[in-house]
Amino acid sequence: MKRILVSGVLCAFGLGVVLAAEPAKKTRDEMVIDDRAALQENAAWIYNDLEKGFAEAERVKKPLMVIHRCIP
Amino acid sequence: MKEFVCVRVVQANAMDLALFQFDYDMSFGTTFLHWDRTVYARYGSRRGNEEMAAADMSMEGLQATMQGVLALHQGYPGNKGRLEGKQPKRPVPYAVPEKHPLLKKYKSKLDYEGKVSGSCIHCHQIRDAERRVLRDGGGVLPHDLLTPYPMPSVLGIEMDRKTAAHVRQVREDSVAAAAGVQAGDVILGMGDQAVVSLADMQWVLHHVEAPDTLTVRVRRGNSERDLVLKLEPGWDRHSDISWRVSSWDLRRMAFGGMYLTSLSDAERTENGLAPGQLGLLAKHVGQYGDHAIAKRAGVKKGDVIVKFDGIERDLDESALLREVLGKRRRGEQVSFTYLRNGEKKETTIRLQ
Numbered sequence: 367m368k369r370i371l372v373s374g375v376l377c378a379f380g381l382g383v384v385l386a387a388e389p390a391k392k393t394r395d396e397m398v399i400d401d402r403a404a405l406q407e408n409a410a411w412i413y414n415d416l417e418k419g420f421a422e423a424e425r426v427k428k429p430l431m432v433i434h435r436c437i438p
Numbered sequence: 439m440k441e442f443v444c445v446r447v448v449q450a451n452a453m454d455l456a457l458f459q460f461d462y463d464m465s466f467g468t469t470f471l472h473w474d475r476t477v478y479a480r481y482g483s484r485r486g487n488e489e490m491a492a493a494d495m496s497m498e499g500l501q502a503t504m505q506g507v508l509a510l511h512q513g514y515p516g517n518k519g520r521l522e523g524k525q526p527k528r529p530v531p532y533a534v535p536e537k538h539p540l541l542k543k544y545k546s547k548l549d550y551e552g553k554v555s556g557s558c559i560h561c562h563q564i565r566d567a568e569r570r571v572l573r574d575g576g577g578v579l580p581h582d583l584l585t586p587y588p589m590p591s592v593l594g595i596e597m598d599r600k601t602a603a604h605v606r607q608v609r610e611d612s613v614a615a616a617a618g619v620q621a622g623d624v625i626l627g628m629g630d631q632a633v634v635s636l637a638d639m640q641w642v643l644h645h646v647e648a649p650d651t652l653t654v655r656v657r658r659g660n661s662e663r664d665l666v667l668k669l670e671p672g673w674d675r676h677s678d679i680s681w682r683v684s685s686w687d688l689r690r691m692a693f694g695g696m697y698l699t700s701l702s703d704a705e706r707t708e709n710g711l712a713p714g715q716l717g718l719l720a721k722h723v724g725q726y727g728d729h730a731i732a733k734r735a736g737v738k739k740g741d742v743i744v745k746f747d748g749i750e751r752d753l754d755e756s757a758l759l760r761e762v763l764g765k766r767r768r769g770e771q772v773s774f775t776y777l778r779n780g781e782k783k784e785t786t787i788r789l790q
Contacts, residue, residue, distance in 0.1 A: 405446055412444065413445075414448065424473040429473075431443070431444050434466075434469075435448060435465070436448070436465040436558075437558075
């Protein structure tokens with residue numbers, strides 16, 4: 367039950383998308399483009415913009431979590 | 439998650455190499471930082487090979503590390519001393535990967551209008567390029583490039599991937615066992631560094647220069663204690679690098695493109711190998727370009743290597759890679775002996 371809750375909370379913020387393996391049928395280009403489409407408008411994430419992340423962290427006084435995730 | 443500012447980066451293009459230093463063979467690397475760019479922790483030992491991808495990580499483990507990071511953030515800057523060793527090593531030879539001579543064809547941004555995946559620098563290419571320049575320049579590969587970011591298992595410690603840094607198992611007759619590390623211990627620190635993940639431990643081990651002692655702070659039950667690991671020269675000689683994505687290029691350099699695996703006891707008996715004798719199965723033989731050098735020398739999938747460059751003692755693939763690339767240079771010829779259907783054959787390849 368605890369695991370389900372943890373996964374549920376993290377997935378709700380898009381981390382499930384970050385960690386999950388993509389279906390094998392998509393081309394590598396499609397996977398990269400789809401990833402951007404899925405997460406670029408997600409309010410929980412700053413997409414490919416580190417400086418914006420540092421500025422936001424200073425503004426809200428929170429630590430940064432920077433994930434480098436290779437897609438294809 | 440709400441307690442963090444989350445940034446997702448999907449390429450190594452434009453990666454600040456003076457800031458983001460982690461095990462580049464991982465296909466999921468997380469760095470936790472203060473906005474002043476102080477590194478709190480690293481997480482993400484997601485291996486590049488899909489079958490073992492989650493062997494060292496989990497959602498629960500990530501969450502536990504995030505809780506550890508929040509504690510470090512709350513204690514900052516008072517705890518700066520425990521973070522000093524975790525900071526990136528400087529200077530770096532190239533500010534960003536695409537400045538490297540072998541990666542200059544890449545741009546700082548992905549080409550979303552064209553072949554986007556082809557415009558992406560993968561993290562492992564950073565290490566590949568570093569090694570290749572050394573080899574092409576006639577050098578042997580140094581230890582830290584052949585044994586990067588050792589896993590705690592090399593100390594005899596298996597970690598619980600569902601925690602931040604809990605010891606799941608300690609191997610008998612290991613460095614960790616000799617120091618008194620026990621299953622159930624929680625690793626709180628190594629050396630002078632706070633530890634909240636397996637990747638933090640890898641970072642410490644990557645920068646050890648043996649011989650040395652390494653103090654490990656553990657919590658056992660309700661008490662904390664320091665245990666001292668004695669790291670003799672060669673302490674990491676059993677570090678497994680076979681799973682690493684970047685090891686494919688090492689196989690090209692050392693083995694002419696062969697991927698070698700250790701034989702089972704039954705296979706050793708079947709091939710008539712004496713105890714302690716080298717016996718590595720050619721599980722895959724490269725088919726194209728410089729990865730096909732062994733193929734062109736006559737080797738086929740299923741052959742068993744029993745002598746390589748004069749080495750006949752039993753080694754696994756990782757150890758043989760280190761032996762060859764740590765001593766031999768590009769262009770040198772090495773001969774090796776293999777078995778095929780019980781028949782002994784010899785051939786020669788030129789190292790890359």
